[in-house]
Amino acid sequence: xxxxxxxxxxxxxxxxxxxxxxxxxxxxxxxxxxxxxxxxxxxxxxxxxxxxxxxxxxxxxxxxxxxxxxxxxxxxxxxxxxxxxxxxxxxxxxxxxxxxxxxxxxxxxxxxxxxxxxxxxxxxxxxxxxxxxxxxxxxxxxxxxxxxxxxxxxxxxxxxxxxxxxxxxxxxxxxxxxxxxxxxxxxxxxxxxxxxxxxxxxxxxxxxxxxxxxxxxxxxxxxxxxxxxxxxxxxxxxxxx
Amino acid sequence: xxxxxxxxxxxxxxxxxxxxxxxxxxxxxxxxxxxxxxxxxxxxxxxxxxxxxxxxxxxxxxxxxxxxxxxxxxxxxxxxxxxxxxxxxxxxxxxxxxxxxxxxxxxxxxxxxxxxxxxxxxxxxxxxxxxxxxxxxxxxxxxxxxxxxxxxxxxxxxxxxxxxxxxxxxxxxxxxxxxxxxxxxxxxxxxxxxxxxxxxxxxxxxxxxxxxxxxxxxxxxxxxxxxxxxxxxxxxxxxxxxxxxxxxxxxxxxxxxxxxxxxxxxxxxxxxxxxxxxxxxxxxxxxxxxxxxxxxxxxxxxxxxxxxxxxxxxxxxxxxxxxxxxxxxxxxxxxxxxxxxxxxxxxxxxxxxxxxxxxxxxxxxxxxxxxxxxxxxxxxxxxxxxxxxxxxxxxxxxxxxxxxxxxxxxxxxxxxxxxxxxxxxxxxxxxxxxxxxxxxxxxxxxxxxxxxxxxxxxxxxxxxxxxxxxxxxxxxxxxxxxxxxxxxxxxxxxxxxxxxxxxxxxxxxxxxxxxxxxxxxxxxxxxxxxxxxxxxxxxxxxxxxxxxxxxxxxxxx
Numbered sequence: 157x158x159x160x161x162x163x164x165x166x167x168x169x170x171x172x173x174x175x176x177x178x179x180x181x182x183x184x185x186x187x188x189x190x191x192x193x194x195x196x197x198x199x200x201x202x203x204x205x206x207x208x209x210x211x212x213x214x215x216x217x218x219x220x221x222x223x224x225x226x227x228x229x230x231x232x233x234x235x236x237x238x239x240x241x242x243x244x245x246x247x248x249x250x251x252x253x254x255x256x257x258x259x260x261x262x263x264x265x266x267x268x269x270x271x272x273x274x275x276x277x278x279x280x281x282x283x284x285x286x287x288x289x290x291x292x293x294x295x296x297x298x299x300x301x302x303x304x305x306x307x308x309x310x311x312x313x314x315x316x317x318x319x320x321x322x323x324x325x326x327x328x329x330x331x332x333x334x335x336x337x338x339x340x341x342x343x344x345x346x347x348x349x350x351x352x353x354x355x356x357x358x359x360x361x362x363x364x365x366x367x368x369x370x371x372x373x374x375x376x377x378x379x380x381x382x383x384x385x386x387x388x389x390x391x392x393x394x395x396x397x
Numbered sequence: 398x399x400x401x402x403x404x405x406x407x408x409x410x411x412x413x414x415x416x417x418x419x420x421x422x423x424x425x426x427x428x429x430x431x432x433x434x435x436x437x438x439x440x441x442x443x444x445x446x447x448x449x450x451x452x453x454x455x456x457x458x459x460x461x462x463x464x465x466x467x468x469x470x471x472x473x474x475x476x477x478x479x480x481x482x483x484x485x486x487x488x489x490x491x492x493x494x495x496x497x498x499x500x501x502x503x504x505x506x507x508x509x510x511x512x513x514x515x516x517x518x519x520x521x522x523x524x525x526x527x528x529x530x531x532x533x534x535x536x537x538x539x540x541x542x543x544x545x546x547x548x549x550x551x552x553x554x555x556x557x558x559x560x561x562x563x564x565x566x567x568x569x570x571x572x573x574x575x576x577x578x579x580x581x582x583x584x585x586x587x588x589x590x591x592x593x594x595x596x597x598x599x600x601x602x603x604x605x606x607x608x609x610x611x612x613x614x615x616x617x618x619x620x621x622x623x624x625x626x627x628x629x630x631x632x633x634x635x636x637x638x639x640x641x642x643x644x645x646x647x648x649x650x651x652x653x654x655x656x657x658x659x660x661x662x663x664x665x666x667x668x669x670x671x672x673x674x675x676x677x678x679x680x681x682x683x684x685x686x687x688x689x690x691x692x693x694x695x696x697x698x699x700x701x702x703x704x705x706x707x708x709x710x711x712x713x714x715x716x717x718x719x720x721x722x723x724x725x726x727x728x729x730x731x732x733x734x735x736x737x738x739x740x741x742x743x744x745x746x747x748x749x750x751x752x753x754x755x756x757x758x759x760x761x762x763x764x765x766x767x768x769x770x771x772x773x774x775x776x777x778x779x780x781x782x783x784x785x786x787x788x789x790x791x792x793x794x795x796x797x798x799x800x801x802x803x804x805x806x807x808x809x810x811x812x813x814x815x816x817x818x819x820x821x822x823x824x825x826x827x828x829x830x831x832x833x834x835x836x837x838x839x840x841x842x843x844x845x846x847x848x849x850x851x852x853x854x855x856x857x858x859x860x861x862x863x864x865x866x867x868x869x870x871x872x873x874x875x876x877x878x879x880x881x882x883x884x885x886x887x888x889x890x891x892x893x894x895x896x897x898x899x900x901x902x903x904x905x906x907x908x909x910x911x912x913x914x915x916x917x918x919x920x921x922x923x924x925x926x927x928x929x930x931x932x933x934x935x936x937x938x939x940x941x942x943x944x945x946x947x948x949x950x951x952x953x954x
Contacts, residue, residue, distance in 0.1 A: 166878060166880065167785055167788075167789065167843055167844065167880075168843075168844060168845045168880055168881060169788075169789040169792055169793070169843055169845070170785055170788045170789060170792070172792060173788060173789075173791065173792035176792075176796070193878065193880055194878060194907060215781050240780040240781050240783070240784030240785055240788075241780055241781070242780070243780075258784070259784040259785060259787070259788040260784060260787040260788040260790070260791050261788065261791075262791075
C-alpha cells in the first residue's frame, strides 16, 4: 500500500521532524510527502494532488484550529492531528480524525498513529460523533444520529439523512467506515448503515435479504453480512433498556 | 420643688436685667445684686443704653479687650419639696440671651460661646443635681453687652427641669459634636492615607491637616466646659474660629470636589472661598455664619448637580442631603448644628462606603497581581510555545545536537527572566527589552529566520510593567508567518508632557490573520498596565501600512 502524505505545519523544524520520521516509518510505502506551512498552501496541494493522509497542526498563525480541522475532515484524505493543544483531543476525535498525536512526540508514537491508517481494522481511540460536509464555501457539521446510511458513489459517498435530505461527502465509503465503525455497519459493499436505524431484517425470494430502516427505507444486504446483522439485532433486543 | 422662695408657686422665675450703659461704660465689670424674685420679675427693663448713645457700635465680630463684660450676681435660695431632688441631673436651667458664662457657687457651669444679637436664646446651662442642694447659692453670670443691639433685652431665666430641660436639644448637640469630631479625625486619617497613594498628594495632606485641626478645635471648644476656662483666651478663640470657618468651608468644598469626582478639584476648592465673601454680604436678616453655611450648601449643591450630570453615583445622595441640610437651616437659622450634623452624617457614611470600596479595590488588586503572576508563569508553559519548543528540541537532539544545546541555553534564559519578572510589578526597560530579544532569538532559531529588535531613543532606566512588551512581541508570532525570512521589529520611546509613550512596530507577514491586540495577551497587557498605574494609561493596536503598531502611553488617562 503506497501512501501520499501531506504535512501541514508552520514551524519548519517541527515539519522537518514529522517528515523525517514519516519517511523512516513508511519507507518504501511512502509514495509522496508534501509539506505546507499555511492553510492556503495546504488546500492548494490537496486540490492538485491525491492525498491519502494529512498530518495537521491545529495552531496555524492564529487561525481557529477546529475550523481548520472541520475543513480537512470534509476532504477525502484521512487526518491525523499533531498538536500541542491536547485539551481538545476528544473534540478532534468527534470530528473523525484517526489519531491525535501530542507534541512533543517520539517516532514510536507517530508510528502508532500511522498504523491506524495502514491497518484499517485497528480500533480507534474514539469513533466520530460528527461528520463535516462541504457545502459550497462553508463547512456543515452534522451529528451522526441524523444520518441513516451512506451509499457509495465512486470516490464519493451519499449521506441519506433522517429528514429525507441527501448530502455528498468527499470521502469514499471505506474511509467513512473506518471512522464510523462503532455506530455504522457495512451492510453491503455500497451501503454503510447506522445500526440504531435498522428496524428489521427481512428475507426475500432467492435467498436475498433486505433491512428495513426507520422512515420506511429498505436496503439490500450482502449475503456475507446477514449473520452479522442478525447477531447485532439479537444483541440489541436482549440488551437492557 | 420650690425655687428661691416658698411663696413662689410658679415653675419658673425671670431675672431680667437692664443693660443701661453704653459700651464704654460697660468696659469695667459691673456687679448687680439680685433681689427678691418678685422684684426681679417686676423690674424687667428693655435694653436702652445704645439707643441714646452716639458711641454705640454694632458688634464687629471680634472682642477688643477681654474686659467688655459685666457681671450679674444673683443669690438664690433653693428649697426642695417633699419629693426631694429629682434623679434628673439637669436640675435647673438658666436661660439667658447674650454671650455669657455662668458660674454656680464659683463653678463654671457653661458658656454659650456665641456672639452677636442672635446669641442663642435656646442655650441652656444645667445645674448638676449634686450642686443643687437645698440652701443658698450664688449665681454669677458674666455677660457681653456688645453683642446686643439697641432695644435688645438680656434675660436670665431660671426654670425647673421638668419644664425647661431641653433634653433632646442638649443631647442632639452633644451627639452631633461627637459625630463632627469623630468624622473630622476619620476624614483626617482618610486624607492622610489617600495622600500616600495617588494623585493630588499635597491637597490631600492639606485636607488631612485641616480636618485634624478642625476636629481638635471642636473638641477643645467643648472640652473647656470640663475645666476652668481662662476667659482671656476668648479673643484668640475668636480669631481661631474665624480662620477655622474659612478652613472649614474650604475643606468641606475640597472634600466634596474630590468625592464627587469633579475635574480640576483644586479650582473648585479655591473657588469655594467666594462663598465666604458671599456670606459677608448683608443679605436679609440672617447672621453672617448662617449666610456662609447657606452659600456653602448652595455651592456643594451646584457641585453635586455637575457631578450628577457626569453620572457619578454619590452625587444624588449629596444633593439629597444638602437639600435636607438647607431646609433644616431654613427652618431653624440659629440651629446650625442640625445643618452640620446632616452633612457630617452624609460624609461619614460616604467615607465609610469609600473606605469599604477602597478595601475591596485593594483586595481585587492583590487578586489581580496574583493572577497576573500566574498568567506570566503560564506564558512560559503555554502549550503552543513550550510543546513546539520541545518538539524542535527533540529534532535537534536527534539530528543536530549543537543546535539543541544553543536552544536549551536560550530557553533557560527566557524562563529565568520570566520567573524573575513574575514577582515584580515593575521592571526597567532594559530588562524588558532583554527578555524580548531573548524571545526573538529563540523564535529565530525555531523558524529559521532572522528576527531583529531595533531600539530608538530609549531611556533604558524607565520603569515599565513586567512582560508587557514581551507579550506583544510573543503575540506577533501567533498572528504572523515569520518563517525563513528576515524581519525587523522596532521599539521607540517618546516623552509627551508627563507621560511616556512607547511604540512597538511589528511587521505583518503571511496571510492576514485575526486582528492583533485582542484576546488573552491583550487582556494581560491591560491588566498589567492597570496594576502599574491605575487608569492612567492608553493602549492601542492598529494596522498602519504593512505593520501592526502597538502604542502604550503611561501616565495618561
